Amino acid sequence: MKTLVLVVAVSAVLAAYYAYNVSEDQMLESGFQTFINTYEKSYGSVEEYNFRFEAYKSNLNKIAEENRKNPQAHFAINQFGDFTxxxxxxxxxxxxxxxxxxxxxxxxxxxxxxxxxxxxxxxxxxxxxxxxxxxxxxxxxxxxxxxxxxxxxxxxxxxxxxxxxxxxxxxxxxxxxxxxxxxxxxxxxxxxxxxxxxxxxxxxxxxxxxxxxxxxxxxxxxxxxxxxxxxxxxxxxxxxxxxxxxxxxxxxxxxxxxxxxxxxxxxxxxxxxxxxxxxxxxxxxxxxxxxxxxxxxxxxxxxxxxxxxxxxxxxx
Missing domain, CATH: 3.90.70.10 (Cysteine proteinases)
Structure with a gap:
């Protein structure tokens, strides 16, 4: 019985974990789509799209770091959002x-x-x-x-x-x-x-x-x-x-x-x-x-x- 309870509990935790990560990825991709539409970007292949999406996600981390280091300034996604x-x-x-x-x-x-x-x-x-x-x-x-x-x-x-x-x-x-x-x-x-x-x-x-x-x-x-x-x-x-x-x-x-x-x-x-x-x-x-x-x-x-x-x- 204890084993069954443990399995159910672990399954619930894993389900919540994957749901959270799917939601986070969906939010990031939704933001990327907004960026693409706003700045009229286009990519010639799935590989290029994925490459630029990774750059976009990396840039979000850089933006957070710059806002931390520069409390009197503001940094945010702009036309360079997919740049490496x-x-x-x-x-x-x-x-x-x-x-x-x-x-x-x-x-x-x-x-x-x-x-x-x-x-x-x-x-x-x-x-x-x-x-x-x-x-x-x-x-x-x-x-x-x-x-x-x-x-x-x-x-x-x-x-x-x-x-x-x-x-x-x-x-x-x-x-x-x-x-x-x-x-x-x-x-x-x-x-x-x-x-x-x-x-x-x-x-x-x-x-x-x-x-x-x-x-x-x-x-x-x-x-x-x-x-x-x-x-x-x-x-x-x-x-x-x-x-x-x-x-x-x-x-x-x-x-x-x-x-x-x-x-x-x-x-x-x-x-x-x-x-x-x-x-x-x-x-x-x-x-x-x-x-x-x-x-x-x-x-x-x-x-x-x-x-x-x-x-x-x-x-x-």
């Missing part, structure tokens, strides 16, 4: 690496600054191309060129990231395989910058077409800011946006708030546009307006993600 780490790495094209510089920061010496209005809240999308460095360099060039010419409320001419992708081939800069903003400003010291209209973005490595850009502007070189010196970078921000590099390894699912926990391997070129002077800086990304806070992310002001470790601006 290898997929995300394709978007991280800064090739400068780690700087290992100590952070210098005196909070009382920071003046608030905000240039985010210059683009009228439009954020570009680099696509699946490691061209972030060209978007960072271009955004700062077009903003500072506008400011120099008296346009402090909006940018009048947008310039061509594709020109930089196609025409700059150096040790550190190789188009969609990554690069650095300093190479862009060296190039633009000797070549005209073509407008986006005349040399539109393709998101692939193409053939250099400098003949399109004979009438564009140049810069007069660049100024590199002291590595790790937050005050120097934010002082320069009062003159206009700054091209910076960050560690964006864990940014994929950011949706809002202030990120305070980050790694320190510089791998992504972005644009510093704003600081409140006490708590955060705002970064303009190049993953489109649907990502983050209308295409932007806020970081803790004390050099979170290394935003002050590799900063540069063009001279005019």
């Amino acid at each position: 780490d290898a997929d995300m790495k394709k978007l991280l094209g800064y090739r400068g690496g780690k700087t290992n510089q100590p952070t210098k920061f005196t909070p009382t010496d920071v003046t608030p600054a905000d240039w985010s209005h210059l683009w009228k809240n439009t954020v570009k999308n680099q696509g699946i191309c490691g061209s972030c460095w060209t978007f960072s360099a271009t955004a700062v060039f077009e903003a500072r060129h506008a400011i120099k010419n008296g346009y402090t409320t909006e940018i009048k001419t947008f310039y061509s990231e594709q020109e930089l992708i196609d025409c700059i081939k150096t040790k550190d800069s190789q188009g969609c395989n990554g690069g650095i903003a300093t190479d862009a400003y060296e190039f633009l010291n000797h070549h005209q910058f073509c407008s986006q209209e005349l040399y539109p973005y393709q998101g692939i490595d193409g053939t250099c077409q400098l003949d399109k850009c004979a009438a564009g502007p140049n810069d007069d070189g660049r100024t590199d800011l002291p590595s790790g010196d937050v005050n120097a970078v934010l002082t320069e921000l009062t003159n206009g946006p700054v091209a910076v590099a960050v560690d964006a390894t864990r940014w994929a699912f950011y949706t809002s708030g202030i990120v305070t926990d980050c790694d320190n391997e510089l791998n992504h070129g972005v644009t510093l546009t704003k600081t409140d002077g006490s708590n955060f800086v705002q970064i303009r990304n190049s993953w489109g307006p649907a990502w983050g806070e209308s295409g932007n992310i806020r970081l803790g002001i004390n050099n979170v993600c290394g935003f002050a470790d590799s900063a540069t601006v063009p001279k005019f």
